[in-house]
Amino acid sequence: MLQAIGVGTVEQLFDEIPADLRCGELNAIPKAMSEMEIGRLMDTRARQDGAAVCFIGAGAYDHHIPAAVWQLATRGEFYTAYTPYQAEASQGTLQLLYEYQSMMTAVTAMDVSNASLYDGASALAEAVLMAVRANRKSRSRRVLVPRTVHPHYRRVVRNIVHNQGVELVELPFDSTGGHIDPETLAAFAGEDIAALVIPQPNFFGVLEEVGLLTDWAHANKALIIALVNPVALALLSPPGEWGEQGADICCGEGQPLGAPLSSGGPYFGFLCCRQTLVRQMPGRIIGGTLDLDGKPGYTLTLQAREQHIRRSKATSNICTNQGLMVTAATIHMALLGPEGLERVAAACYDNTAWLVESLIRLHGVESRFDRPVFHERVIQLPVAAKGVLRALAAHNLLAGLDLSRDYPELGDNCILTCATERRTREEMESLTTKLERVLSLQGGVPCQLQPKEW
């Protein structure tokens, strides 16, 4: 090959790089390992982390994933293909994505879906930017974001949209219900608001009065951005049917549809909207069409919205999205079907209800909010959550998320707890018993089990 090129050494191929810029050996990088060696290392590390029983939800849920999902999604043909730019050589990916779009519109009752964004939080940020672009009736760049939206999501949205001068206004929550009291919106009546975000269920697991909120927004010329859990939608009214007219944009975290917890990613963000807003949508969209012989096929469409065509005028900078996760989600939804998804949702609901009942029987443990939830609940402990969670973790029980950092108004004692369909009665009983023990020890006496600070 060198001969064909007409050079003597491979090094000559780099001769356009100024010699003084060339680097030496990369000494900070360890020496090569064989697959067997790195396998041993990773095995040890994975074992280190993977032992606990998880009652944390807070945006990432421990669902059963059918074995077929990842066995199919990791087939080389799906797994090692690129973005389907050459449609004729990518009908596998393209048809699957079209099917995904179909399933997501079915679940959300919206008109159209894109083919994914990075995750739920960035999907919300894109939805906010999209709403500001799309709302022809509003000239403001103000968007109402309830404090019941996941705190990380609120941060991500701010970090992304503030550069474009979008103003986010926080809506408080009702301290007994844990929801947005529709009354609080009265203060904004008549103001120019581009959009209102409604989480359903909200970060506390609590169900929002989506119908009332949607109708208020539409009456005030604001668009509705629904932020939903797709599994919850098997039981809950879908955004397309909220209020009189339905939500305008709907987004959320796709993780509950076939993505393992996996330290927070890869997951995927989904984004759906009304037909009329489709040209404002960011991300890939797949469309059905015909080939030269009139046979149906699928292709990337509406590319004029995208960065590779529109560059600085694109609806977003997104390019690589979360295709493989969507592949898994599509197979996951196909395996569960409408009834299966409903059973999963119902089992989560039931489990969490059972767990909460069991926990609040303990002395001093209370349910913090009194309104209906889906599969998460804020639980108030009689003592500070931090030490209790730490003690339980030493028993490999991750009992929930400490809310004190993000919601100081709830005090130091509240945790957010979730029991998906994967949690068994035995695990829930064990959590209850261990919590009882920890609380009795911590009622004065310092906890015996003191793993290091986290």
Add this chain to the structure above:
Amino acid sequence: MLQAIGVGTVEQLFDEIPADLRCGELNAIPKAMSEMEIGRLMDTRARQDGAAVCFIGAGAYDHHIPAAVWQLATRGEFYTAYTPYQAEASQGTLQLLYEYQSMMTAVTAMDVSNASLYDGASALAEAVLMAVRANRKSRSRRVLVPRTVHPHYRRVVRNIVHNQGVELVELPFDSTGGHIDPETLAAFAGEDIAALVIPQPNFFGVLEEVGLLTDWAHANKALIIALVNPVALALLSPPGEWGEQGADICCGEGQPLGAPLSSGGPYFGFLCCRQTLVRQMPGRIIGGTLDLDGKPGYTLTLQAREQHIRRSKATSNICTNQGLMVTAATIHMALLGPEGLERVAAACYDNTAWLVESLIRLHGVESRFDRPVFHERVIQLPVAAKGVLRALAAHNLLAGLDLSRDYPELGDNCILTCATERRTREEMESLTTKLERVLSLQGGVPCQLQPKEW
């Protein structure tokens, strides 16, 4: 569908079964479980068993299996196909098996290979039957089987061949060398022997004098059945090159080529032979041929040897073989290549040598035989092996196989120990240290750690 058939209920379809034979509910079978539930159960059970570090070999070896092997072998197209009866719809399997046959003949230096038998032990039984059929120069049904052949294999061979009146004669081993002393064969000179089995390495890991043995057998009109470890053949002289003429039949356990330990199966038996014996070979054989257009393709061939054509006159009753394991083995060999296989073998050799040196430094621990080995060694302990192994197992170290049951002549103190390329220095050091401790405790004092009997 019932309507099309013309019945009212599915039950009617069973109306030819005499009513009094019909069974009721199968009460001893538990109720259905979902994939999630059985997943939890299996997970618990797998965890229960999978923690130990394994220094047992004795016919099943803990090798590294490249990740690609099983990711490819479990592709639905390989995994869920049947035996390739319809050749045109099975070129994937057929070509792969042809490649497998090619690789096995390369490794063994034999002319032809079949497409697998159940395991190494049954392959040896088939080889014995084949040799008895094939040896035109011998009228006896006597086969010499050294005591250095795996004890389970000897049992399996006997259990299978005794029904056909084949007589197995045991050859003793040399008590210092652990090998077959070629001198012992003098006793059989001039006798009518159909075949001699030569294990290489033998059950003790020891290398046999394959050249001398082969030449003796051929001089005495007996066929040679080589029983070999395919990984060892990367270092050791292949059966096709033993002595002046090479072995006639070669068989063995394919597990070291890509099959996980998996409680003993599925593995696969391989069987190769000289070209002239191919019509006596049992099992599937794939041949290259041409299609109607003259294009090359692959198909099952020499089916006239097989039960589905020849019925009671077939060379064997085998039908379903171990196709998937052969798929894995083929991919495994392709990934390693000649140099990789040699590296694996050399690492095993080196590790075992290192381990043995380390162990025999302990007081009273000795290497039992003095001849060269491949990757296993008989180690003699100063006390009975049983208690020592039990104590080490309590530390999750499986130090080797107790030989007292199968070789009472070696006494109670001998174990067979193996360190494949997967064993690390740390693991070997840990075995040495723990053994030292156990021995010091058992030197009089009974072992502290007494898990229940096994």
Add this chain to the structure above:
Amino acid sequence: MSLIYQHSRPGRRAPGQAPLAKGDTTAIPERFRRRVRAALPELSEMQVVRHYTRLSQKNFSIDTHFYPLGSCTMKYNPRGANQLAMLPGFLARHPEAPETHSQGFMACMYELQEMLKEVTGMQAVSLSPAAGAQGEFAGVAMIRAYHESRGDEARREILVPDAAHGTNPASAVMCGYQVREIPTDANGDVDVTALKTVLGPRTAGIMLTNPSTLGVFDRRIREIANRVHEAGGLLYYDGANLNAILGKVRPGDMGFDVIHMNLHKTFSTPHGGGGPGAGPVGVSARLQPYLPVPMVDRDGDDYRWLSESDCPESIGRLSAFAGNAGVLLRAYVYARMLGREGIPRVAEYATLNANYLLERLQELGYEAAYPERRATHEFIITLRRQARELGVNTMDFAKRLLDYGFHAPTTYFPLLVPECLLIEPTETEDKETLDAFLEVMGKILEEAKTEPELLKGAPHALPVRRLDDVRAARELDLAWSPSRDG
């Protein structure tokens, strides 16, 4: 497609797959050493992955095609069973690991033994045979051991119906028996009159499958069982067709003494392009002492192995360890997922699908071999008329089906029905697939009349056209060699 060897280049490697350090082997004496490296292909990891990925796509399989291969029970293999059998803990267990480190695995095996007892109506089960044929060997060897233990040495014959699978006579011969064929009557049942004439003091036993490989349930099974037993023989049940009767009728209740099961059929473990399978055997009380080892026994909360020393009359072990353990784990998961409720449904849907196909094929003009009988989980059609009148044979029909994306049914088996197709749709196929198959079968029948050359030249749409089997057997080409490529 090119062979893997044709991508090989000297010195090419997938370096991460082997140990990076080179072990020192200089101490091995020269006379034991290999002189020339084995001619394995030399490739990069990507070449291997790409080659075998593409190669796999040349297969039909259950995951890609309807595969109505009679007697083979090509039904869907649940992916969960695969995943769970391959959990790292199971894969890592050494067959000689002590019982203390094996309780999880042994619990599964014990429970599988128990479930198989219940499903078959037998007294005891041993799991170790590696496939159906090895199960048959074990079963017949137990029959022999039984007669021998009673000094009944004259029993040298095993009776086998002419419809039997080839493994049946072959297994009997492996056990040192002579085989006598029993004819089938016009309705597909065993010819009892003929049977009576051969039964006698030389009869060691009879091997049957019921429903038979003719796809009918032998209604006189009770009578057959009585006659064989009266003659002093034992009854062997070839369980390859167990799928048809799961939860409906049990071989033990029919009077069988010994049975093997093909877990790779009835219990849906993947066929893997030709295995591995698992062929557990179940026996009535009188054969229990002879069951092959190892087996798992329960002792309070603990499981323990039964081996030669526990079972002195056993026919012994048939594989180095405990058989195809990984296959057994898959079957265990499958049985637990089906459960008590699901097991009879297997037989119901399998039978429903078969009868539907049979009925509709007859409407299309195909001839049933046994038109008066119910189909069981499978059935036979015969193309003798088409062969005679149109000059197209069963093989032509079969190959043409491939062109339409359907795997062919079993052809020319059983041997007694001329030009036959043995069709087994299984319970996991849906009606739309069956209807699509019927549509194609109708089309092919039409083609056979109007364009017979289409059938004779088939397949046309596969990676290769029809392959020359005669050439393959005559000009043996069984392994690649460097000279092959010139």
Add this chain to the structure above:
Amino acid sequence: MSLIYQHSRPGRRAPGQAPLAKGDTTAIPERFRRRVRAALPELSEMQVVRHYTRLSQKNFSIDTHFYPLGSCTMKYNPRGANQLAMLPGFLARHPEAPETHSQGFMACMYELQEMLKEVTGMQAVSLSPAAGAQGEFAGVAMIRAYHESRGDEARREILVPDAAHGTNPASAVMCGYQVREIPTDANGDVDVTALKTVLGPRTAGIMLTNPSTLGVFDRRIREIANRVHEAGGLLYYDGANLNAILGKVRPGDMGFDVIHMNLHKTFSTPHGGGGPGAGPVGVSARLQPYLPVPMVDRDGDDYRWLSESDCPESIGRLSAFAGNAGVLLRAYVYARMLGREGIPRVAEYATLNANYLLERLQELGYEAAYPERRATHEFIITLRRQARELGVNTMDFAKRLLDYGFHAPTTYFPLLVPECLLIEPTETEDKETLDAFLEVMGKILEEAKTEPELLKGAPHALPVRRLDDVRAARELDLAWSPSRDG
């Protein structure tokens, strides 16, 4: 191929996949409840498996095809990285698990940060951006935060060469910047004269990739860096092309202030048909305070998270948790397997393969866009002559390649070279594959002359013929609905 919906029948299920017991949800008030079930397809498990198995076979992919898609680095994705990143312990870790239960994962992340620092020559790395474009956003946001922290509010412009990837200008706009395009000179380098005229007090920074997407290494990078810095701007390095220079030259040493890396390219994590990726960012010392959170810090033997409270000047978090953790694990395994020795070899073989293809394509009669230049890991040929003389365009060439089993190179990008193909063979392809590609490229050139219709009508051998993109955009069909089929 039929849609999954077309296999659906009411009431059909894969019952083992959902909980068997029905949870009680009657306590949910009516007004919150869904009234009609979602129109998801209703299928058996086998139908799903068969549908998606067959569907997958309609794709080209690295595991099946040569895929020389320029700028996309379609190289082999080691299967080991996948397997290890999917170990149960890693999959089960909740993103909010306490640090005590995360040390294994965090160790990998920390070491990956360190390795990426070394490879890029930067001071600090944050792993969280989910893909290249999000890395760009993070990088430009840091540039903005830097200027703002100094009160340098007038800098409102980001300079972007006309050859830049579309994400560059789009990301700058997402950060609230105006974009100014910089032209390219005749040799493919940045036009420094033009650059000088636009640099000034409004310049926030410049986004470059070097080697550029024109497949050449900008030899005056030092000068560019100096000029931009002198003007008070910062330099952003689009690391999509890092594969070309691994271990040879480092963006930090070239003078860049911030870089994103596409781990799904350079570190070979699978593209998954469009993601997920990972786009970590590295920075020089002055941008370190602004890195996005979370990051992993080391404290003796323990690892701990750095979040908003530890990094008050951070641009904050860009995803709910820590980005595409599973992708990062794959990249970590890949980097460890390559090691210090293997990393420079990536650049060497990638460059060798590209230069070989470029040379041989020119011999065949193809026109290089920059014939005087060395190819880096990729290069451009232009078909402007063929388009003019033969009336066949780049798209026709691309589609015809598909017929021969090669994925097309990137077409019509970068926009400034007319009728271009951007070709990146990557380091994992072997010479035989490159030669086969060259042979086909020769053939197609011949066909273009003799049978241009073959190209214009291509592809002919794929599951579909050329698809009508215009129709797709005009008659929007973005989701299946029951009415569609009936």
